[in-house]
Amino acid sequence: MAATATTIDVSHLSKSFGPVEAVSDLSFVVEPGSVTGFLGPNGAGKTTTLRMLLGLVTPSSGSASFGGVGYRDLPSPLTTVGTALEASSFHPGRTARRHLGIYATAAAIDRSRIDAVLEQVGIAQYADRRVGGYSLGMRQRLGLAFALLGDPRVLVLDEPINGLDPEGIRWIRGFLRELANEGRTVLVSSHLLSEVQQSVDRAIIISRGRLVFDGTLGDLEFTARVAVDAPDRRALHAALLAAGARVDVTDDGLIVKELDAAAVGAIAHRAGVALSLLAAQQEGLESAFLELTSEAPPPRAGAHSGGAHAAPAAAPPVTPTAGGAS
Amino acid sequence: MSVVSATRAEFAKVVTVRLWWILALVMFAYVGLLAGVLAGVFGGLDLGGGSAGPQLDLGQVHLVVYSTASAIGYVFPVLLGALSATSEFRHQTLTPTFLANPRRAQVLVAKAVAMAVVGAFYGLVALVASVGTGAVVLSAVGRDARLDDPDTWVLAARVLLAMALWAVIGVALGTLVPNQVAVLVIVLAFTQFVEPILRSVSPIWEWTAQVGQFLPGAASDALVGWSVFTTLGSASADAVALEWWQGGLVLFAIALVAGVIGYFAVWKRDVT
Secondary structure (H helix, E strand, O other): OOOOOOOOEEEEEEEEEEOOOEEEEEEEOOOOOOOOEEEOOOOOOHHHHHHHOOOOOOOOEEEEEEEEEEEHOOHHHHHHHEEEOOOOOOOOOOOOOHHHHHHHHOOOOHHHHHHHHHOOOOOOHHHHOOOHOOOOHHHHHHHHHHHHHHOOOOOEEOOOOOOHHHHHHHHHHHHHHHHHHHHOOOEEOOOOOOOOOOOEEEEEEEEOOOOEEEEHHHHHHHOEEEEEEEHHHHHHHHHHHHHOEEEEEEEEEEEEOOOOOHHHHHHHHHOOOOOOOOOOOOOOOHHHHHHHHOOOOOOOHHOOOOOOOOOOOOOOOOOOOOOOOO | OOOOHHHHHHHHHHHOOHOOOOOHHHHHHHHHHHHHHEEEEEEHHOHHHOOOOOOOHHHHHHHHHHHHHHHOHHHHHHEEEEEHHHHHOOOOHHHHHHHHHHHHHHHOOOOOOOOHHHHHHHHHHHHHHHHHHHHHHHHHHOOOOOOOOOHHHHHHHHHHHHHHHHHHHHHHHHHOOOOHHHHHHHHHHHHHHHHHHHHHHHHHHHHHHHHHHOOHHHHHHHHHHOOOHOOOOOOOOHHHOOOHHHHHHHHHHHHHHHHHHHHHHHHHOOOO
């Protein structure tokens, strides 16, 4: 089945800013008809990845495309892919309507779309005010209006929920769902899982520029922990390690990661260890998310001790040392 | 997403914020004032007093007065052109610009073309100021404004061309030096101090005079054909050896070189 221009295809994508590797060997696919969350802590490389996807940043290696076609080679980019990056790309002295008018002109999009998208995101009554006077929430909506201008089949939204009030957050959740139900491909980045967990079907999680999770939120819950204990704790520990589980020892027992309670129980049963405690820790997705993103990926922990060099404004990966050169 | 729509979008960027008419207004007042003062001073000179004053063909006073449109006013299209580029960096509007049209070379060419049109419009405004006040003052001091002189209209046409080229030079400079404050300082310092000083000392030796005529302001004056700088002071007529079209080519070459370097060094960089 041939890929279409509505599928986002990221393949072995890497980007270095000087000595700092912002994104390393990242691969994932985003299919139409669902909302996909692109998650990771601040500085994980989300924005750099999206900017490479959109042809704004040139990858060091690898590729990012829409069904095999790079953004710069799309015959009509704005009507294929709608983008809202961080909410600051406006001239403060220009009105919202004129801001959209410029890019509608550049992309040869019918001017009737300007009123349509202003209406759609709910800022039509402010359309003739200068953007300099806009609140962050209004700028976010104007950013979305820009994304929708070409009525694209693919939407790439970077932190669209940031700065919205509760009413705005509820609105955008419904809005994202609606866009996906129309069969569009929706990729939404966020540094907070809780912000998007009600609206995304799938999550792609990166940490320090690397993929750490790609699957449904249901799958993500299985990566949560299970608390387990036995009168013979040493035998249980040995059995779990023998089964290849990842185990932390605490004062109150053992914490097993990346296995569900049933699997842990089965391991204990096979080893003939009687359990005194077996409880899936229902701290929810957020803790699983933190678990995934707080750890350094094993192969290259501490690899960037060289420090942050006059790094470009694009978020460099979190490095333990910040006292580098000017 | 063609050169035409890109140029229309770049043109819309200029006219949808207030800077263009504020700068045009300041230029109008400044050029008008200086043209009026020059017309009053030189128009009032006695024809017989030539030996005491600078070497001046008083038959051409009207042309010198009218040429202030570009000789004085040229800094304004440079500023507008430079700011049109630097504001894209400052306000991060390069992001939506390159999203709407990822062909960056096309965007830069479109910006240069749009600014050339705006620069020519600035030329028109400056001519209205210099010819308007100049002709009135010349008439008031009893001199013919010479609006019927074909040279007046040749000069006017070349002022439009010069101002268009200056706006393009501004775009190229703003691309090369994307920092708004830095480019403002560079443009003002160079046009108001560095170049006037260089032009006043360059005729001292033969070889410096040869080099000096390639200074952008000198080339612009050569293109227009008359200027208060070349008619007055130490700058003898010999220093302006460039033909009018050569002056235009020098300006174009400056814009081209700065623009090409800016394109490869800055414009094509990652937009973060």
